[in-house]
Amino acid sequence: MSDISSSSAEERTINASQMKVSDTDVAIDVVGMHKWYGDFHVLRDIDLKVMRGERIVVAGPSGSGKSTLIRCMNRLEEHQQGQIIVNGTELTADLKRIDEVRREVGMVFQHFNLFPHLTILQNLTLAPIWVRGTPQAEAEATAMHYLERVKIPEQANKFPGQLSGGQQQRVAIARSLCMQPKIMLFDEPTSALDPEMVKEVLEVMISLAEEGMTMICVTHEMGFARQVANRVIFMDQGQIIEQNDPENFFSNPQHERTQLFLSQILH
Numbered sequence: 001m002s003d004i005s006s007s008s009a010e011e012r013t014i015n016a017s018q019m020k021v022s023d024t025d026v027a028i029d030v031v032g033m034h035k036w037y038g039d040f041h042v043l044r045d046i047d048l049k050v051m052r053g054e055r056i057v058v059a060g061p062s063g064s065g066k067s068t069l070i071r072c073m074n075r076l077e078e079h080q081q082g083q084i085i086v087n088g089t090e091l092t093a094d095l096k097r098i099d100e101v102r103r104e105v106g107m108v109f110q111h112f113n114l115f116p117h118l119t120i121l122q123n124l125t126l127a128p129i130w131v132r133g134t135p136q137a138e139a140e141a142t143a144m145h146y147l148e149r150v151k152i153p154e155q156a157n158k159f160p161g162q163l164s165g166g167q168q169q170r171v172a173i174a175r176s177l178c179m180q181p182k183i184m185l186f187d188e189p190t191s192a193l194d195p196e197m198v199k200e201v202l203e204v205m206i207s208l209a210e211e212g213m214t215m216i217c218v219t220h221e222m223g224f225a226r227q228v229a230n231r232v233i234f235m236d237q238g239q240i241i242e243q244n245d246p247e248n249f250f251s252n253p254q255h256e257r258t259q260l261f262l263s264q265i266l267h
């Protein structure tokens, strides 16, 4: 397995100019969006346009609303004001399409959320068979393809508890890929992992980025942000207060809250 840390930035940095995106090629459009938990105004006037093929890292202090924002993008959480348009569907307006939207938007969580009593193969084929109606043999072939893709085909018949955390997270990524999503949301996918397992999960995410997957990642992995993101978004107290390409974001943060955050995590 290649060593991310020893790869040069030139080898790994993905050229933003290679992305073929235009104003009409919007994957997710969040417009004037607000969300409350009871009386608590958790997201305030969020505007965010994500183009197809973009790789966005969402950074910010604990409690700033990062997870809530991406959970709103596949309606795991409901917003109360404004619009979230995913692949052309406004999430509150067209509830009938919500299942379809969820299939187009894969999500990987901090805790892998695998069913412990099912084998890896069964975890991967469950939704394709029962949600999509895919024949079992086809679902299993697809599952094996994606297990190869995340480099653990030999684990297919084991149970989640027999795998390391890094392997379980790779299974969770493969499970999302089995639904052939157009967009992948990652909510701190490496936070629950031991340090030595972080790299193997980041490598899978990097390869997805290299293949052009639209990705929005909440992560504290600033090395990943530098290497892979073409935009870093900084949230504070429910607002996006700064966004920039990684080079400028890290070298020249504009907002004092961003400067403080970076000084705390990078030193």
Ligand SMILES: Nc1ncnc2c1ncn2[C@@H]1O[C@H](COP(=O)(O)OP(=O)(O)OP(=O)(O)O)[C@@H](O)[C@H]1O
Pocket: 037, 040, 042, 060, 061, 062, 063, 064, 065, 066, 067, 068, 069
């Ligand atoms: N279901 C909920 N009900 C009420 N408040 C919630 C709920 N979920 C999150 N919150 C609160 O909303 C705020 C934003 O939470 P969120 O998890 O989005 O932040 P975050 O930036 O992802 O934080 P972290 O980096 O610690 O995961 C926090 O103050 C949190 O306590």
